[in-house]
Amino acid sequence: MRVTKGLKRSFVSGMILIAPLVLTLYVLRLLVNSSLQFIDPIVRETRLTQYTANVEIAAQLLAVVVIVGSIVLLGFLANRSVGRTVFGQVGRVVNVIPLFSTLYGSVRQVADSLVERNTAYESVVLVEYPREGVYSIGLVTGESPDVVESFAGADVYNVFLPNSPNPTAGRLVLLPEDQVHEIDMSVRRGMRLVVTTGMADDEPTPVTTDPSAFGVRE
Numbered sequence: 674m675r676v677t678k679g680l681k682r683s684f685v686s687g688m689i690l691i692a693p694l695v696l697t698l699y700v701l702r703l704l705v706n707s708s709l710q711f712i713d714p715i716v717r718e719t720r721l722t723q724y725t726a727n728v729e730i731a732a733q734l735l736a737v738v739v740i741v742g743s744i745v746l747l748g749f750l751a752n753r754s755v756g757r758t759v760f761g762q763v764g765r766v767v768n769v770i771p772l773f774s775t776l777y778g779s780v781r782q783v784a785d786s787l788v789e790r791n792t793a794y795e796s797v798v799l800v801e802y803p804r805e806g807v808y809s810i811g812l813v814t815g816e817s818p819d820v821v822e823s824f825a826g827a828d829v830y831n832v833f834l835p836n837s838p839n840p841t842a843g844r845l846v847l848l849p850e851d852q853v854h855e856i857d858m859s860v861r862r863g864m865r866l867v868v869t870t871g872m873a874d875d876e877p878t879p880v881t882t883d884p885s886a887f888g889v890r891e
Contacts, residue, residue: 712736797863799854800832800846808854809834810863817847825849837867 716722716732725731750756767777795813802809816822817829828850835843 708737709733712740715740794833794860797856797858797860798830798832799856800834800848800852802834802846810867811846811853812860812863813853814845821847827851835864835867837870840864840867 712733715736716729719736721732721735722729725735747756751760795815798811798813799808800811801807802811811832811834814831814833817825817831822829825847829847830850830853832846832848832853833843834846835841
């Protein structure tokens with residue numbers, strides 16, 4: 674029996690070490706494959722291989738460097754007065770395109786909430802959804818129209834319930850004030866919880882290989 678328990682404990686310890694590594698490599702592989710779908714056409718159209726002695730991997734890395742450099746340059750310009758003016762004009766043009774403006778505005782609002790302290794969302798709240806006793810994270814986007822509050826006979830809030838891990842999708846619910854539970858949490862932290870499916874925290878979780886933490890006893 675002691676040998677069996679020792680083998681079981683060793684197997685679980687090995688799985689605890691290997692499983693996160695295997696899953697991480699699998700996710701990285703998916704990310705790389707999806708990224709190549711965008712990078713390969715750039716390599717072909719710009720003929721970057723002629724600058725890398727026909728080494729395709731080097732051309733792909735060069736394309737990544739160019740893309741990252743372009744993003745950094747755009748960010749640098751966006752923080753300057755000239756860039757704010759130019760991008761502001763672009764934003765105004767986008768806002769006049771009906772469907773595109775809605776999609777762009779939603780994605781931009783979510784992205785801002787992940788990196789900035791000041792966002793268009795007012796606060797993070799808890800809502801009993803999809804059933805009583807189960808709480809979902811919601812984002813208050815404002816007060817409901819007067820006609821809605823008149824119908825409900827109470828103050829009503831517009832609450833966006835983001836999906837996890839894709840917060841750009843979700844649903845809008847109009848809830849009376851007594852069904853909206855305010856919590857002391859920043860919008861940025863609330864959005865990170867949604868994006869990371871609840872794994873984000875202010876303090877990093879220490880890595881453990883103790884099988885007892887997973888319910889395995891000696």
